[in-house]
Amino acid sequence: MKKFNSNLFSSLVAASMLLGSLPMNACAADNSPRFTKVSLRIEGISECVCDKDVYIPTDCELTVSDIIRFADEKDDSFTIYGLENGYITAVNEASAGKFGGWDGWLYRVGGVEPSAPMNEYTVTDGDEILLFYGDPYGKGMQFPNMERNGNTLTFTSNDTTYDENFNPVSVVAPVADMNVTIDGKVYKTNDSGSISADELPEGDLLCSYDKYDENGLPLVLRSRAVKKLGDVNGDSSVDAVDASMILSAYSGISTGRGAVISTEAADVNGDKAFDAVDASKVLAYYSAYQTGKTDKPFADENGSLWND
Numbered sequence: 318m319k320k321f322n323s324n325l326f327s328s329l330v331a332a333s334m335l336l337g338s339l340p341m342n343a344c345a346a347d348n349s350p351r352f353t354k355v356s357l358r359i360e361g362i363s364e365c366v367c368d369k370d371v372y373i374p375t376d377c378e379l380t381v382s383d384i385i386r387f388a389d390e391k392d393d394s395f396t397i398y399g400l401e402n403g404y405i406t407a408v409n410e411a412s413a414g415k416f417g418g419w420d421g422w423l424y425r426v427g428g429v430e431p432s433a434p435m436n437e438y439t440v441t442d443g444d445e446i447l448l449f450y451g452d453p454y455g456k457g458m459q460f461p462n463m464e465r466n467g468n469t470l471t472f473t474s475n476d477t478t479y480d481e482n483f484n485p486v487s488v489v490a491p492v493a494d495m496n497v498t499i500d501g502k503v504y505k506t507n508d509s510g511s512i513s514a515d516e517l518p519e520g521d522l523l524c525s526y527d528k529y530d531e532n533g534l535p536l537v538l539r540s541r542a543v544k545k546l547g548d549v550n551g552d553s554s555v556d557a558v559d560a561s562m563i564l565s566a567y568s569g570i571s572t573g574r575g576a577v578i579s580t581e582a583a584d585v586n587g588d589k590a591f592d593a594v595d596a597s598k599v600l601a602y603y604s605a606y607q608t609g610k611t612d613k614p615f616a617d618e619n620g621s622l623w624n625d
């Protein structure tokens with residue numbers, strides 16, 4: 318959306334002023350709606366389908382199925398099939414069994430694969446739900462953890478194997494033959510799960526990784542996509558659409574209907590909440606970009622660009 322849409326801008330500013338005039342502590346009042354907040358990440362065959370927070374009105378116990386159903390209803394960017402049976406058969410076009418093995422959709426909560434089906438697993442506030450496509454019991458699937466030692470990165474995974482009595486045994490195994498991209502340069506991990514780079518920058522590393530079978534089946538849980546501040550819908554642009562998504566989610570929280578949004582991307586002023594202030598900052602940033610005050614389509618730091 319390169320062209321500045323002044324009508325949309327005005328109506329969003331009006332909406333933002335309206336919402337801004339609501340008492341900001343509305344959610345703290347005793348009779349205010351209560352929410353269970355869980356994160357929902359859906360990693361498909363070749364891309365991330367969803368990486369958002371789900372704010373669902375808390376009135377009774379909620380299962381993983383309830384969370385996914387709610388997110389599916391609120392969010393138009395994906396469609397889930399099979400929830401009624403507690404076993405997901407497809408997300409969008411990606412149907413289980415596509416690669417002819419045991420491959421399909423599985424879930425984890427907080428990095429652990431529950432033994433219960435998702436319609437029986439009760440969530441608690443703050444849970445991290447992961448829904449992923451893979452074949453862990455056939456081709457195998459690893460969940461990389463990265464450790465850095467100078468210019469060497471080592472990736473390991475807590476894998477489950479079975480002893481002679483078929484009891485599950487947890488082992489820490491290297492993630493070998495995985496593609497690791499750092500600053501546009503691609504490396505491949507060795508048998509010990511390591512790569513050695515010539516020189517890596519100090520501090521946080523912008524590093525992504527993935528590994529696929531020849532036929533395209535994911536063999537590791539790929540790295541999380543990086544969130545850009547203000548780019549709520551993840552289309553690499555900060556604009557009025559993002560502002561309206563923030564306002565809509567804020568309104569969903571204020572009215573008790575709930576919301577599905579990336580808090581990380583929406584909370585541009587870093588006060589752990591998304592509201593009309595964040596929306597107006599996104600609009601101001603969009604306006605600054607449209608009028609040439611900044612040449613960056615988005616800023617990925619909570620810096621001065623957001624406070625101009």
Ligand SMILES: [Ca+2]
Pocket residue numbers: 547548549550551552553554555556558559
């Ligand atoms: Ca956007």
Ligand SMILES: [Ca+2]
Pocket residue numbers: 583584585586587588589590591592594595
């Ligand atoms: Ca905020």
